[in-house]
Amino acid sequence: xxxxxxxxxxxxxxxxxxxxxxxxxxxxxxxxxxxxxxxxxxxxxxxxxxxxxxxxxxxxxxxxxxxxxxxxxxxxxxxxxxxxxxxxxxxxxxxxxxxxxxxxxxxxxxxxxxxxxxxxxxxxxxxxxxxxxxxxxxxxxxxxxxxxxxxxxxxxxxxxxxxxxxxxxxxxxxxxxxxxxxxxxxxxxxxxxxxxxxxxxxxxxxxxxxxxxxxxxxxxxxx
Amino acid sequence: xxxxxxxxxxxxxxxxxxxxxxxxxxxxxxxxxxxxxxxxxxxxxxxxxxxxxxxxxxxxxxxxxxxxxxxxxxxxxxxxxxxxxxxxxxxxxxxxxxxxxxxxxxxxxxxxxxxxxxxxxxxxxxxxxxxxxxxxxxxxxxxxxxxxxxxxxxxxxxxxxxxxxxxxxxxxxxxxxxxxxxxxxxxxxxxxxxxxxxxxxxxxxxxxxxxxxxxxxxxxxxxxxxxxxxxxxxxxxxxxxxxxxxxxxxxxxxxxxxxxxxxxxxxxxxxxxxxxxxxxxxxxxxxxxxxxxxxxxxxxxxxxxxxxxxxxxxxxxxxxxxxxxxxxxxxxxxxxxxxxxxxxxxxxxxxxxxxxxxxxxxxxxxxxxxxxxxxxxxxxxxxxxxxx
Numbered sequence: 001x002x003x004x005x006x007x008x009x010x011x012x013x014x015x016x017x018x019x020x021x022x023x024x025x026x027x028x029x030x031x032x033x034x035x036x037x038x039x040x041x042x043x044x045x046x047x048x049x050x051x052x053x054x055x056x057x058x059x060x061x062x063x064x065x066x067x068x069x070x071x072x073x074x075x076x077x078x079x080x081x082x083x084x085x086x087x088x089x090x091x092x093x094x095x096x097x098x099x100x101x102x103x104x105x106x107x108x109x110x111x112x113x114x115x116x117x118x119x120x121x122x123x124x125x126x127x128x129x130x131x132x133x134x135x136x137x138x139x140x141x142x143x144x145x146x147x148x149x150x151x152x153x154x155x156x157x158x159x160x161x162x163x164x165x166x167x168x169x170x171x172x173x174x175x176x177x178x179x180x181x182x183x184x185x186x187x188x189x190x191x192x193x194x195x196x197x198x199x200x201x202x203x204x205x206x207x208x209x210x211x212x213x214x215x216x217x218x219x220x221x222x223x
Numbered sequence: 224x225x226x227x228x229x230x231x232x233x234x235x236x237x238x239x240x241x242x243x244x245x246x247x248x249x250x251x252x253x254x255x256x257x258x259x260x261x262x263x264x265x266x267x268x269x270x271x272x273x274x275x276x277x278x279x280x281x282x283x284x285x286x287x288x289x290x291x292x293x294x295x296x297x298x299x300x301x302x303x304x305x306x307x308x309x310x311x312x313x314x315x316x317x318x319x320x321x322x323x324x325x326x327x328x329x330x331x332x333x334x335x336x337x338x339x340x341x342x343x344x345x346x347x348x349x350x351x352x353x354x355x356x357x358x359x360x361x362x363x364x365x366x367x368x369x370x371x372x373x374x375x376x377x378x379x380x381x382x383x384x385x386x387x388x389x390x391x392x393x394x395x396x397x398x399x400x401x402x403x404x405x406x407x408x409x410x411x412x413x414x415x416x417x418x419x420x421x422x423x424x425x426x427x428x429x430x431x432x433x434x435x436x437x438x439x440x441x442x443x444x445x446x447x448x449x450x451x452x453x454x455x456x457x458x459x460x461x462x463x464x465x466x467x468x469x470x471x472x473x474x475x476x477x478x479x480x481x482x483x484x485x486x487x488x489x490x491x492x493x494x495x496x497x498x499x500x501x502x503x504x505x506x507x508x509x510x511x512x513x514x515x516x517x518x519x520x521x522x523x524x525x526x527x528x529x530x531x532x533x534x535x536x537x538x539x540x541x542x543x544x545x546x547x548x549x550x551x552x553x554x555x556x557x558x559x560x561x562x563x564x565x566x567x568x569x570x571x572x573x574x575x576x577x578x579x580x581x582x583x584x585x586x587x588x589x590x591x592x593x594x595x596x597x598x599x600x601x602x603x604x605x606x607x608x609x610x611x
Contacts, residue, residue, distance in 0.1 A: 057516055057605050078520055085518020092608065096513040100232035110517050112224060157517075 003066075004165060004197050005031035005054055010063035012049055012220075023049045025220040026063070036191040036198045038211035045217045047201040048169055054199060055088045055167045056080045068164040085113040089158030089196075093170035095150040097142040103129060103153045104138040110161040128156035132186060148179030155186060159196070166190065168200040172207050184210045225514065225523055230531035233503070234538075244499040245539030247492035248587055251485055252543030256580035257550050258481025260570035262474040265559070268568040269466040272350070272406030275439045276308070277462040280432040280449060284458075286468060288322040288430040289338075289564075295319065295427045297455050304448045306441035307434045310348065318342065318349045319429035321416050324564045325389055327378040336564040337378060338411045339368075339389065341419035347401075349433065353408065358383050358399030363415055369399035371409035373554065373567035381412070389414075393422045407469075410556070410567045433462065473559050473566070489587055496591025500532050504599045511599050512607025525600035532592020533585050540584025544577050 012024040023046045031037055031054075041047050052058040053065055056072050057080075065072045068087040075083065090096075097106045107125040116124070129135050132152040142150050151171060158166055168187065172180035184207055190196045191212075200211060208214045216223040234241045280301050285291035293301075298319035310316045321341035328334050340346075344363045347353050361367035370381050375397075380387030386396040395414055403409055420426055436445055439461070446459040504511070511524060550570040559566035 052605050055516070081515070081518050081520045083518075084516060088518075090513075090516050092513070094509075096509060096516075096608065098229060098510050098513070100229060100236055101226070105226065105228065109226075109514075112226065113518050 002033055003030045004033040004035075004068055005029060005199070006064075006066040007053070007060075008064045010053065010060045010065060012046070012053065012058070013061045023220055024053075024060070027220065027222060029215075029222060031197065031199065034191070034195050034197055035213060036188070036211045037200070037213040037215060038208035039199065039201045039215050039217060040203070040205075040208050041217035046220045047217050050217065051167055051169055051199060051201050054165070055090065056083045085110060085161070087164045089161065089163035089166045091151070091154055091158050091166060091168040091171045093173040095142070095147075095154045095174075097150055097153055097157075099142050102139050102141055103134060103145065103156075106142070106153055107156045107160050109157060114161070124160055125156070128160040129153070131159065131190075132156045146179070147175050148182055151175060151179070151183050152186065155183070155190075159190060159194070164197060166196050166198045168198065168202075170202055170204075171200060172202065172204055180204070180207065225519060225527040227530070230527060230534055233507070234531065234535060237503070240499050240502065241535060241538075244492075244496045244591075245535055245542070247488075247495040248536045248539035248584055248591075249541075249543030249546070251489045251492045251587065252540040252580045252584045253547045254481060254485045254488060255583050256544050256547035256572070256576055257570060258478060258485065259576040259579065260547060260550060260572050261481070261555070261568075262478045263573060263576065264568040264571040265470045265474045265477065265566065266467065267571050268405060268410075268566060269407045269470045270463065271404050272352075272408050273462040273466045274350075274435070275461070275463050276435050276437075277433050278436055278442055278445055278459050279462045279465050280434070280457045280459045281430075282458075283450075283456050286465075288320075289324065291430050292425075292428045293319070293430070293432060293455075293457060295429055297457070298429055298432050300452070300455065301432045301449055301457070302434055304434070304445055306436050306445040306448075308437045310345065314345070316349065316435035317432060318346050319416075319432045320346065321419055321423075321425060321428065322430040323419065323423050323425070325387075325412075327381065327387060329378055330376065335378075335558065337374060337381075338564040339419060340408075340411050340413045341416035342413050343416055346413065349435070350403065350408070352406075353401055353403040355399045356402050358397070361398055361414060364417060365415060366393075366395045366418060367398045368395045368412050368414035369401050370397050370412050371567075372400055372402040373405075373409035373556070374411075374565060375400050377556070377567075389419070389422050405569065407559075407566055407568075410565055432457075470559060470566075473557070485583075489583075493587050493591040496532060496536060496588065497595060499535070500528065500592050500595035501598070503531070504528065504595045504602075507599075508602060508607040511602045512604040515602065515604035516608065521600040524602075525596045528596035528599045529589060529592050532596065533588035536584045536588025536591065537581060540581050540587075543584070544580045547580070548572055548577075 007029040010027045014021045039047050104125050107128050108121050111121040132155050134152050172183050191198050202208050281291040282293055302315035302317035308316045323339050324336040325339050327337050361369050376382040386394045389395050449459050551572050554569050556567040
């Protein structure tokens with residue numbers, strides 16, 4: 001197995017006014033392809049920042065970040081957008097579906113950045129919704145779905161483009177236990193059956209236990 | 224590209240704010256379209272009474288019939304110039320007419336100048352589009368007159384069977400009403416040349432001579448001929464070109480006035496659209512952040528919000544343009560600065576006017592949406608998704 005995420009000496013410093021606030025300090029991380037890893041830690045420990053760096057939403061202040069064979073460190077804003085569209089599937093705590101689009105339209109969004117024809121896009125969106133068990137809710141708007149269903153639509157959106165890595169930021173944070181378990185089962189299925197590498201930030205120990213590896217982050221350092 | 228449905232549905236979700244911003248933009252489009260229709264109406268009213276075969280001869284240096292004076296004896300000479308067509312009775316197809324203005328009381332208060340045209344007996348035959356719609360033609364050599372449909376009944380004494388005083392104790396009776404496809408003649412009173420000459424002390428004078436040429440290409444030779452005769456001291460113009468000049472000032476004035484008003488309204492409307500779009504961007508920060516995270520570029524976000532703003536403006540613009548079409552049912556009347564007399568005309572829409580009005584709407588949409596769209600494009604996805 002080769003490393004799909006390789007961070008070397010990564011630091012990230014934010015500024016509150018002129019005062020520097022170091023969030024990640026000289027951090028090294030390797031994630032193998034096909035792994036399912038959970039990232040835990042107290043609030044403010046830098047979990048989300050680390051996830052954002054891996055997902056190409058942010059850039060490290062120093063150090064190097066190689067993800068899916070690409071060095072993100074010196075990429076332009078446009079190149080990073082391209083990288084995200086191509087390699088990353090996002091799953092957010094608050095689902096982040098666009099409320100005016102139907103489930104199918106939300107899932108189709110990432111495909112609008114590809115050269116696929118309209119009918120191919122629709123077929124793939126339908127397939128992704130079938131994988132998450134919501135084929136019969138294609139025409140529903142987010143407000144017509146339960147929280148668990150919304151998160152499943154978000155997962156369908158995350159996998160529709162066949163990304164290399166799924167990046168999940170508290171994917172069960174807003175869900176009841178039953179829905180949370182369904183989502184975790186789905187993530188497990190994506191990891192085992194579809195060989196997706198999954199990186200998940202979570203506060204929920206039950207969620208973390210489902211992952212193959214649990215990493216703990218505290219004060220910007222991996223424990 | 225971010226799907227258009229995203230923009231359309233977002234606009235319909237926020238019905239009240241969308242409607243308020245669209246109303247402001249629509250109002251500007253309404254004003255712009257109305258002003259253009261009005262300006263076009265003035266031009267069309269004068270142009271409609273023209274014939275490409277007809278040349279108008281005025282005293283050298285005069286541009287309006289009112290300023291011009293030609294010796295009556297010259298009418299025959301001008302009419303006999305080679306290239307002038309002949310009427311069915313064998314006479315040259317030409318008319319020498321005298322134009323004066325009379326100050327008349329308006330029905331409902333106020334007063335205004337009305338153009339009074341002294342015409343020879345072949346004046347109506349010379350203008351085949353003109354017809355009597357009520358009453359009868361005036362008898363030559365009498366104190367009878369006919370009035371144009373546009374001003375009939377709008378001034379005291381200007382209705383069928385009524386009479387008005389051209390000068391003190393010189394009444395003239397309206398015996399007929401004529402129409403001429405909405406041309407500027409419909410804002411005139413026509414009486415007998417000799418009677419009007421005598422009344423106004425303009426013996427042996429006509430204001431203009433119109434001749435029908437055998438064909439439009441005879442004009443250059445005709446012009447050269449009459450202008451070469453120094454005794455005549457006249458200049459000839461194609462009637463079509465002359466007509467445009469007659470209303471140029473008024474049309475320009477209306478356009479300028481309208482556009483100044485439209486400009487100030489548009490500033491307000493653009494600011495309104497800008498506020499709406501800024502609010503939209505603020506409300507949709509998380510959505511924008513999500514789109515950015517999914518891989519949509521800054522340019523795609525910018526374009527999407529600009530498109531949304533343009534759709535908003537076009538929706539308002541379409542309503543404004545449609546409302547302006549209702550104005551074409553209205554006839555209005557104002558002073559033509561070239562003739563200093565009342566000209567009655569309609570708002571005249573054309574496809575070009577409506578297209579221009581919609582382009583104005585789109586431009587306002589772009590201007591109003593530009594800064595909010597830039598703001599949307601600059602949103603940091605990490606920050607946007609953390610809040611809101």
